Amino acid sequence: MTLLDVRAVTKDFRGTRALRAVDLAVGEGETVGLVGESGSGKSTLLKCVLRLERPDSGEIRYDGIDVIRADRAQRRRFRREVQMVFQDPHASLNPRMTVEQLVSEGMLVHGLERSRAGRRDRVAELLSMVGLDPSDMGRRPGSFSGGQRQRIAIARALAVRPRLLVCDEPVSALDVSVQAQVINLLADMQAELGLAVLFIAHDLAVVGHLCTRIAVISRGEIVESGPREQVFGAPRHEYTRALLDAVPIPDPTIAR
Known part of the structure; x- marks a missing residue:
């Protein structure tokens, strides 16, 4: 079943066409990669999908909801079921909040867990799920590494039990040695929870490790x-061939 359905979406900015009749679909439980260089339109499409920009034409539907014209109740459901993992975990986590506050905030907003004890238990469960120690929930983001912060961001996104996870270049700000760990974590979460994932990146090699279907923009x-x-x-x-040619080969002699 198609969960996210983007049809013929067009967007102009001051006479410049940023999106040209874009079609994109993400099925329930499917992982789709959207790949393109900077300025290709990835961010504009993402903003349209998340209702941060209004397309000039076209249609965006999420599980039957007309995202562009959604009423208040539909918007509330959409905001809970579609969660973001941002590019930079240093900027996306409030440095003044503890890990417990960061991960549990969505539960409070959406009324998913009324008791403090219930929220703490859920935070502990989520931290364990993403490979962090639940005893660290009282710490603030600044005391964690970049990879650990991105794990916290993933736990925060999962806290409200989403159906679609939108990942906006979630490993590009991390060291290469950490990128594979986060990619593997996302793959494990997708398989365990049956999530649909829209993974946005400029690197085809990264997308190839996670996504079953790829769209090139x-x-x-x-x-x-x-x-x-x-x-x-x-x-x-x-253009796809050019992106593939740009993928580094670990050992060119073996590749030949």
């Missing part, structure tokens, strides 16, 4: 879309 247009094996094995568009 260039100059505001989806130029190629298909299963991972097809996009990697037999790319049809020259």
Whole structure:
């Protein structure tokens, strides 16, 4: 079943076309990668999906909800069921709040757990799930590494039991040695919880480790879309081939 359905979405900014009749779909429990270089339209599409920008034309539906014209109750449901993991965990976590406060805030907003004890138990469960020690819930983000902060951000997103996780370049601000850990964590969470994931990145290699289907965007247009094996094995568009050529090869001699 299609959970997120973007159809013919167009967006202009001061006469410049940022999105050109974009189609994109994410099925329930599916992981889809949206790949493109800076300025390709990824961020504009993301803002339209999350209702931060209004498209000039087209349609965006989430599980039957018309995202653009949603009423108050539909918007509240959408905001709970669609959660974000942002690019920079240093900027996306309030440095004045403890881990417990950060992870439990969404539960309070959406009325999912009324008691303090219940929220603490849920925070402890989530921290364990993402590979952190529940005893650290009283600490603040500044005392954690970048990779640990991104784990906290993932726990925060999962706290309200979302159906769709939108990840906006969630490993690009991390050291290379940490990126694989976060990618593997997201894959584990997706499999364990049956989440749908829209993973936005500029690096095809990163997307290839996580996503079963890939859409490539260039100059505001989806130029190629298909299963991972097809996009990697037999790319049809020259832009996709250029992105693949830019992927570093660990040992060129072995590759040859």
